[in-house]
Amino acid sequence: MDPAILSFDEFLATQSYHLPVGDFLINLIIAGLLAFLLSYTYVHYGTALSNRKMFARNFVLMAMTTMFIITVVKSSLALSLGLVGALSIVRFRTAIKEPEELAYLFLTIAIGLGLGADQRVITTIAILVIIGLIIIRKKYIHTPKYDQNLHLTIASYSPDKIALGQIVSVLDKHCSTVNLKRFDESGEVLEATFFVKFNSFNDVENTKNELNSLSKSVKITFLDSQGTY
Template identity: 35%
Template sequence: MGETTNFQDLFKKSMLHLDAFRSISYIDILLGLLSAFGIGVFIFYIYKKTFRGVVYSYNYNVTFVLMTMITALIIMTISTNIVLSLGMVGALSIVRFRTAVKDPLDIVYMFWAISAGIASGAKLYPVAIIGSIAVGLALVWLSRKKIREMPYLLIIRHTEDATGSVRSQLNKINHTLKSKTIRKDVVEMTVEMRLRDDNTAFVHDLSSTDGVLDVSLINYTGDYAQ
């Protein structure tokens, strides 16, 4: 009686017994981790150099280094055995990260770290190194070429007697009146404007005007200056 071959036998013969899934040398492990660590440090440096936010977080930046190395470890682990790879996919599918990312550019750095870790873990070192250098140079170049013209809201509280002086100061700036509120003898105005290179010297001129109680400059993205 002939021996029957089912799907499980074919799967074992075609996948489980491939040489590519049997073992990985210690040299490959060391090279993969060193490559991931070096690229992670490079991402760390680029992120710190091109950061344009309000508060720089050292701990958040360090996660890019660790994320690159951990991703490389995962890829090296699942490349040794197809059963482990399937189990890893199932395990990672139930993981949910709910940390809010305020800057969309941070997502780019996360994908960069993960991609570099995948390439390092798969022993595609030229792809990981050359690709990371290209991405890093692009980020540095784009950060320097960025036109720093941002929308701001200027809130001014002054007495009615200072209306003429405030108006003359605002005429020097391209602005749009958004709201005006009068409470007894106090006038509160909100105007919209766009500034380049954080040129906020006019705020001090307004605050020193007679009759001006306070001046606040608010950036739409949450940056504050006074």
């Protein structure tokens, strides 16, 4: 056998690391606690429009699974190389509608990576600092005392389905700020979500009345942007 091949096989066989079971369990518990704390932060201080409680339920499982995979993989270079091939046939898809959801997923994975690499102190400090900054920003920087910013969801159904242009025209009349956040349309249903700002509650009432006058099939939902969870 080629000496180069033999030496490489010996290298793979000798490159191993065995984490004690006690340390593994400690890292697993810390990963679960940090992920739970992150999910609590996301539910109560996040701004995503989607159901944050349902989305946050995945954090603990994802962090602990990532930590387990990294712990096993780092025990052998051969396993590390095998993981590359395994991941090439695994396709993970999830409905990520807002950048904030992706940011929290990266934080969850970072918990698993850090503790899988047995970096308890650095991982714990980093996550706690990040969570602290999220809470401070939410409470003291971007939350005015009186906020009339709302998420407005409008759904219209056939045969009286209205066009997106008609909706925007109405909103422009009564809203000081109009931002389209999501738009879905099929042959039967049109659904649009906007981030809007009103100067008074009369503008809210006028907007609702004018949208209802466009079609009998319109369904309107106003949602406080600070309380979606």
